[in-house]
Amino acid sequence: xxEHEPDNPLGAAERDIIALxxxxxxxxxxxxxxxxxxxxxxxxxxxxGDAPNVILVxxxxxxxxxxxxxxxxxxxxxxxIEERRRAEARARLLAATDxxxxxxxxxxxxxxxxxLRARAAIRGEAIVYCMIDLDNFKQINDMHGHTAGDAxxxxxCERVRAxxxxxxxxxxxxxxxxxxxxPFPAGHADRVDDLVIRLFESLAQPFRxxxxxxxxxxxxxxxxxxxxxxxxxxxxxxxxxMHRADMALYHAKKQGRNRYFWFEPxxxxxxxxxxxxxxxxRRGLARGExxxxxEQQVDLDTGALVGFEMLxxxxxxxxxxxxxxxxxxxxxxxxxxxEMSERLxxxxxxxxxxxxxxxxLSVNISPVQLRDPWFAQRILKKLVxxxxxxxxxxxxxxxxxxxxxxxxxxxxxxxxxxxxxQIALHDFGTxxxxxxxxxxxxxxxxxxxxxxxxxxxxxxxxxxxxxxIVSLGRGLDLPxxxxxxxxxxxxxxxxxxxxxxxxxxxxxxxxxxxxxxxxLRAAGMLTGNGGAGVPAxxxxxxxxxxxxxxxxx
Numbered sequence: 124x125x126e127h128e129p130d131n132p133l134g135a136a137e138r139d140i141i142a143l144x145x146x147x148x149x150x151x152x153x154x155x156x157x158x159x160x161x162x163x164x165x166x167x168x169x170x171x172g173d174a175p176n177v178i179l180v181x182x183x184x185x186x187x188x189x190x191x192x193x194x195x196x197x198x199x200x201x202x203x204i205e206e207r208r209r210a211e212a213r214a215r216l217l218a219a220t221d222x223x224x225x226x227x228x229x230x231x232x233x234x235x236x237x238x239l240r241a242r243a244a245i246r247g248e249a250i251v252y253c254m255i256d257l258d259n260f261k262q263i264n265d266m267h268g269h270t271a272g273d274a275x276x277x278x279x280c281e282r283v284r285a286x287x288x289x290x291x292x293x294x295x296x297x298x299x300x301x302x303x304x305x306p307f308p309a310g311h312a313d314r315v316d317d318l319v320i321r322l323f324e325s326l327a328q329p330f331r332x333x334x335x336x337x338x339x340x341x342x343x344x345x346x347x348x349x350x351x352x353x354x355x356x357x358x359x360x361x362x363x364x365m366h367r368a369d370m371a372l373y374h375a376k377k378q379g380r381n382r383y384f385w386f387e388p389x390x391x392x393x394x395x396x397x398x399x400x401x402x403x404x405r406r407g408l409a410r411g412e413x414x415x416x417x418e419q420q421v422d423l424d425t426g427a428l429v430g431f432e433m434l435x436x437x438x439x440x441x442x443x444x445x446x447x448x449x450x451x452x453x454x455x456x457x458x459x460x461x462e463m464s465e466r467l468x469x470x471x472x473x474x475x476x477x478x479x480x481x482x483x484l485s486v487n488i489s490p491v492q493l494r495d496p497w498f499a500q501r502i503l504k505k506l507v508x509x510x511x512x513x514x515x516x517x518x519x520x521x522x523x524x525x526x527x528x529x530x531x532x533x534x535x536x537x538x539x540x541x542x543x544x545q546i547a548l549h550d551f552g553t554x555x556x557x558x559x560x561x562x563x564x565x566x567x568x569x570x571x572x573x574x575x576x577x578x579x580x581x582x583x584x585x586x587x588x589x590x591x592i593v594s595l596g597r598g599l600d601l602p603x604x605x606x607x608x609x610x611x612x613x614x615x616x617x618x619x620x621x622x623x624x625x626x627x628x629x630x631x632x633x634x635x636x637x638x639x640x641x642x643l644r645a646a647g648m649l650t651g652n653g654g655a656g657v658p659a660x661x662x663x664x665x666x667x668x669x670x671x672x673x674x675x676x
Contacts, residue, residue: 221295223273224280232294236304236361239292240348243306249349251315252304252364254372255283258340258380260299267335275330275337282325286318302368309349312385319343319383343383344372370394400453403439404463412438413463415471416633420485420604420626423618428648430483430517432626433471434633435463451489460489465501472509472516474636479648485517487549490524496531499538506544513543519570521549533564540565547604551592561599569596573607573627579616580609586616593620 221228227235236252243250257279264272276299283293283303291305307314323341330337346367348359359367367386373394375384384390407413417431437445454460468486475484492498506513518539524532536546547568548561561569571592579586589605596603605617608627617623634642643649 224277224295226280226301227292227294229294229296232292232296232302232304233361233365235292235294236364239290239304239306240361240364246306247309248306249309249347250304250306250364251312251345251347252361252368253302253315253319254296254344254365254368255301255303256342256372256376257299258342258376260339263337263339267337271332271335271337274332275339278330279326283322286321286325302365304364312347315345315347319345323383340381342372342375342380344368344370344375344386345383346371346386367391397453400450401457403441404437404450404454404457404459407437407439408459408463408466411466412440413467414438414635415467415474416635417471417474417639418626418633419630420483420624421630423605423614423623423625428482428646429624430485431475431478431639432485432487432519433467434487435467436633436635455489455491460491461495464489464492465505468502469505469509470636472505472511474639475515476509476511477640477649478643479650480512480515482643482648483515483517483545484511485519485547487519487521488524490521493520493524493532493535494528496535499535502539502544503542506542513539514545517545517547517568519547519549522551525564536565540567550606561595561601566601568602568604570604570606576605576607576613576617576627577609579613586620589617590620593623597621 220226220231236250240250260272260275263275276295280293280295280301283301287293287303288305291303293301293303295301322343326339326341330339344367346364348364370390371384371386374390375382378384414436416434416436418434419428420430420432421427422429435447435451437447437450439445451460454463471484471486475482478484488498495501502516502518503513506516520532520536540546545567546565547570548566549570550572551569569592571589575588575592579589593603602622602624604624604626606626608614608617608625608629610629613627614625614629617625640649
């Protein structure tokens with residue numbers, strides 16, 4: 124980046140009138156008095172004259188002293204000016220660059236982009252703005268410390284610089300987010316693609332340090348000021364380029380990370396809708412728009428209803444009924460999943476308290492919630508507040524939770540199971556759980572993922588994988604639940620594999636609390652309603668007293 128010399132605020136110091144006046148007057152007086160005194164001094168030395176005038180001699184010595192003073196003052200001013208210039212240059216450098224990596228910072232990157240864009244426009248070239256974000260870089264800092272993380276960032280910048288052309292500008296925008304901007308021939312975006320591919324290959328190599336080796340992946344978003352065919356549309360300034368590259372980066376992360384995308388206009392509409400969803404989620408949570416729905420769980424052998432799984436739904440006044448696949452990932456990202464889930468669990472416990480005592484309630488827990496070391500205690504407190512027997516609650520966790528902090532997860536599982544809460548491994552087969560984890564972690568049930576169960580639907584569909592999971596559960600003495608039972612063929616195939624619990628649309632769509640209450644009332648399965656279920660008041664009271672002791676702060 125070209126640096127422009129600012130107006131020099133030291134002009135007054137460089138033109139120190141006092142010092143200059145003293146030095147000038149001293150030189151003039153020195154010449155005058157010296158011209159008079161020096162011949163007299165020489166005459167005295169040769170014995171041809173009288174002693175010089177004392178006043179003139181004193182004046183000469185004073186002039187000499189003033190000249191020396193003026194010279195020293197000039198040297199001091201010169202030194203001070205140089206030091207201040209170096210300090211200003213250092214301040215400008217710190218203001219424009221990242222002190223760790225030496226890259227430009229966000230503010231100076233904006234200026235560099237505008238400058239490069241103007242030069243490229245004169246030459247008829249296009250420019251591309253590339254935004255880079257490291258995937259899960261926080262884990263490196265958490266596991267190995269910020270010193271190791273800083274070392275990785277420095278090495279990363281060195282690798283990127285080695286690949287960029289001379290005119291490119293590299294910046295660290297903050298944290299683990301970087302960007303570079305560079306010109307390229309209009310209509311030849313493939314050259315940028317080639318560079319990005321080489322960038323992925325370079326950064327895929329391990330980052331080796333004296334005591335450890337780190338692997339990382341990255342996501343990249345690209346935006347250019349020309350269309351793909353080289354034509355230029357409306358003027359695209361630096362701010363627009365940065366914004367578009369950021370949207371492309373968000374799209375790359377959403378698509379699974381470790382990849383790159385060019386900006387497309389549809390991304391802007393998608394991001395705008397995403398922002399509307401975020402706003403709606405925040406507002407809806409405050410207004411109580413998130414409600415529990417319930418999916419039936421049935422014993423395959425008898426066909427008897429044995430429980431429900433609670434499923435979250437969003438009753439949006441603007442968008443209608445929204446499934447959790449849409450809003451749960453967003454709630455996790457914006458940090459609202461804990462509050463949302465806990466409110467839903469409280470409502471579900473209140474609803475299930477009216478059901479027959481033989482019916483269980485299953486609740487699926489987000490991996491984000493299991494990062495909280497106090498999660499188990501909060502669940503127990505909610506059981507106390509609702510007066511709900513812990514033996515009727517089943518907590519479902521996914522396999523991905525087992526790899527973030529296995530020690531913490533094991534501790535929470537044990538805390539809940541010790542009070543009678545059942546623990547199920549959800550979506551089994553889609554993650555990375557090992558046989559050792561299944562053997563060592565105290566699960567009470569395995570849930571077969573619907574993607575495996577759905578394979579039984581096709582004519583001649585393979586059942587080997589489901590049979591293997593069933594055999595594994597039998598060998599570990601773990602009951603199983605099959606998700607995604609949608610038709611008679613799947614039901615028939617599952618019945619041939621042994622005793623299972625099943626759920627799916629074959630038994631009906633998930634229903635809200637009122638519909639469930641109506642269903643159970645008709646079946647005589649509401650407590651206090653003359654049905655088959657008889658409330659175990661004394662047992663529930665004993666459970667509540669025990670939980671009060673455990674869940675106490």
